[in-house]
Amino acid sequence: MKKEYVKPYIKKQTAGVMNKFGVTYNKGHREEIEGVPVAQITDKFGSPVFVLSEKIIRERYRTIYSYFSSKYPKAKMSWSYKTNYLDAVCSVLHQEGETAEVVSDFEYQKARRLGVPGNKIIYNGPYKPLESIVTALKEGAMVNLDNFDEIIKAEEAAKSLGKKFPVGIRVTMDTGVYPQWSRFGFVIENGNAFNAVKRIQHSDYLRLEGIHCHIGTFMLEPNAYKEAVKKVVQLMRKIEKEFEISVSYLDFGGGFPSRNKLKGTYLPPEVSVQPVENFIDAVADTLMEELEPKEYPEVYLETGRAIVDEAGWLITTVDAVKRLPDGTKSYIIDAGVNLLYTSAWYNYHVEIDREIRGAYENSIIYGPLCMNIDVVVESAFLPPLPKGTRLILSPMGAYNMTQWMQFIRYRPAVAMIMTDRSVEQIRRPETLQDIVGPESVPAKLKKFNFKE
Amino acid sequence: MDRDKLAVLAISESGFIFDPVTGHSYTANSTGLRILELLKDGKDMEGVKSAMADEYEAGEDELSVDINDFIENLKKYFLL
Numbered sequence: 001m002k003k004e005y006v007k008p009y010i011k012k013q014t015a016g017v018m019n020k021f022g023v024t025y026n027k028g029h030r031e032e033i034e035g036v037p038v039a040q041i042t043d044k045f046g047s048p049v050f051v052l053s054e055k056i057i058r059e060r061y062r063t064i065y066s067y068f069s070s071k072y073p074k075a076k077m078s079w080s081y082k083t084n085y086l087d088a089v090c091s092v093l094h095q096e097g098e099t100a101e102v103v104s105d106f107e108y109q110k111a112r113r114l115g116v117p118g119n120k121i122i123y124n125g126p127y128k129p130l131e132s133i134v135t136a137l138k139e140g141a142m143v144n145l146d147n148f149d150e151i152i153k154a155e156e157a158a159k160s161l162g163k164k165f166p167v168g169i170r171v172t173m174d175t176g177v178y179p180q181w182s183r184f185g186f187v188i189e190n191g192n193a194f195n196a197v198k199r200i201q202h203s204d205y206l207r208l209e210g211i212h213c214h215i216g217t218f219m220l221e222p223n224a225y226k227e228a229v230k231k232v233v234q235l236m237r238k239i240e241k242e243f244e245i246s247v248s249y250l251d252f253g254g255g256f257p258s259r260n261k262l263k264g265t266y267l268p269p270e271v272s273v274q275p276v277e278n279f280i281d282a283v284a285d286t287l288m289e290e291l292e293p294k295e296y297p298e299v300y301l302e303t304g305r306a307i308v309d310e311a312g313w314l315i316t317t318v319d320a321v322k323r324l325p326d327g328t329k330s331y332i333i334d335a336g337v338n339l340l341y342t343s344a345w346y347n348y349h350v351e352i353d354r355e356i357r358g359a360y361e362n363s364i365i366y367g368p369l370c371m372n373i374d375v376v377v378e379s380a381f382l383p384p385l386p387k388g389t390r391l392i393l394s395p396m397g398a399y400n401m402t403q404w405m406q407f408i409r410y411r412p413a414v415a416m417i418m419t420d421r422s423v424e425q426i427r428r429p430e431t432l433q434d435i436v437g438p439e440s441v442p443a444k445l446k447k448f449n450f451k452e
Numbered sequence: 453m454d455r456d457k458l459a460v461l462a463i464s465e466s467g468f469i470f471d472p473v474t475g476h477s478y479t480a481n482s483t484g485l486r487i488l489e490l491l492k493d494g495k496d497m498e499g500v501k502s503a504m505a506d507e508y509e510a511g512e513d514e515l516s517v518d519i520n521d522f523i524e525n526l527k528k529y530f531l532l
């Protein structure tokens with residue numbers, strides 16, 4: 001009888017470093033996602049495939065909202081479309097009660113088409129075409145203005161509609177974090193924000209209703225939110241006193257981190273990333289300290305990543321195994337950086353779909369693009385993976401399914417595991433027609449002359 | 453393939469390998485040891501593969517990928 005085969009290895013013993021001799025068993029393998037076998041998903045949708053969990057999206061939202069609303073009486077949340085604007089994802093969050101936070105006319109139209117009324121939309125961003133401001137004002141959206149030119153544009157829009165509209169301003173400030181997102185909004189410290197309000201209040205067509213800020217994304221320091229709340233509340237008081245108005249909403253944007261390992265960090269995310277509750281404490285506790293009960297404005301959070309990132313995975317397949325000239329083990333998989341925008345700053349968690357015996361090695365995972373930059377995971381400690389092994393990469397839910405690009409290959413299917421564990425396709429794989437549809441060839445270019 | 457370096461290796465059955473020339477030591481698992489032996493015996497890659505296919509429960513394709521990888525590793529360690 002033949003002997004059981006284990007992949008061969010030889011390893012050099014290094015002085016001073018403990019060498020564990022023998023076969024390592026991978027205990028970290030994963031055969032299912034949210035109760036659904038990986039193989040069942042790939043049988044149905046192929047590989048690669050993005051997978052989202054309805055249950056986890058709802059749970060993450062509820063955890064954040066219920067904690068926030070238990071600490072602040074007028075807590076509101078608005079779904080940051082750019083983080084993941086697949087219709088099914090937005091629908092889950094709208095069912096939970098979140099309004100839509102959009103930053104372009106395209107996102108605005110997408111939310112309206114999905115059935116979100118204008119007055120349940122927050123319209124942010126540094127560039128808003130005039131017509132889109134007209135539509136947003138007319139439909140009752142909350143429009144947060146970014147700069148002086150935009151105040152003038154909004155005034156023109158309101159004037160064309162013949163009445164006075166409430167608007168908000170986006171502000172920026174030093175919260176002690178680097179880099180400061182100073183290019184968005186009016187600066188608080190140098191009086192710029194105050195002047196913006198002055199300009200708005202002098203207009204016959206605009207009046208100030210709210211103040212918005214978003215201090216950055218993947219913030220690691222809750223104290224930055226304390227600073228933001230203090231400075232915004234101070235500004236609000238000053239404005240209310242000076243112009244005898246009452247500000248009805250404050251919006252502290254998004255930016256809470258997910259449990260993801262940033263490149264260049266050495267600690268695992270469980271240690272380096274504080275729980276989301278600490279960030280909500282920073283916002284809500286500071287509000288309660290700074291505000292009198294009679295003043296309580298509505299307070300919005302536009303949390304994106306912290307809700308959806310950990311609700312997403314990518315299932316991908318090892319297509320080839322290669323040892324690089326310097327001896328490093330490498331794998332080529334069927335999904336590349338064109339699909340994985342966040343691979344630039346995350347070191348994804350890599351899980352394999354089966355138990356594989358053999359010595360672990362630091363390995364590089366390359367995508368399928370014919371481009372040197374196509375490195376999906378720079379370093380993963382993996383047993384020897386045979387061709388065909390499925391890798392489950394995570395977290396994937398935030399920013400990939402919006403910032404992915406069609407480049408060299410088609411974008412794959414996105415599946416959603418529903419709360420009853422059924423699996424639905426929420427975006428089909430792209431076809432040639434999806435890509436060439438918008439193209440046209442001038443008549444004189446239609447005939448080819450290949451040389452013999 | 454230059455097998456002079458392989459020829460001098462002291463290989464214990466438990467998988468401990470000592471290179472008296474450089475003083476380096478290595479560990480290998482049972483299949484790794486078997487490939488080393490076959491190489492020491494003068495087999496080429498094809499020969500190693502067919503011997504392994506006779507002895508182990510493994511397909512030829514998987515074996516050729518793995519043996520190739522193993523040999524690359526030996527080169528990395530300057531053992532080949």
Ligand SMILES: Cc1ncc(COP(=O)(O)O)c(C=O)c1O
Binds near residue numbers: 125218306398
């Ligand atoms: C205005 C605004 N709100 C909300 C978000 C969502 O941020 P995050 O996904 O970091 O929570 C962003 C993202 O950059 C943003 O620009």
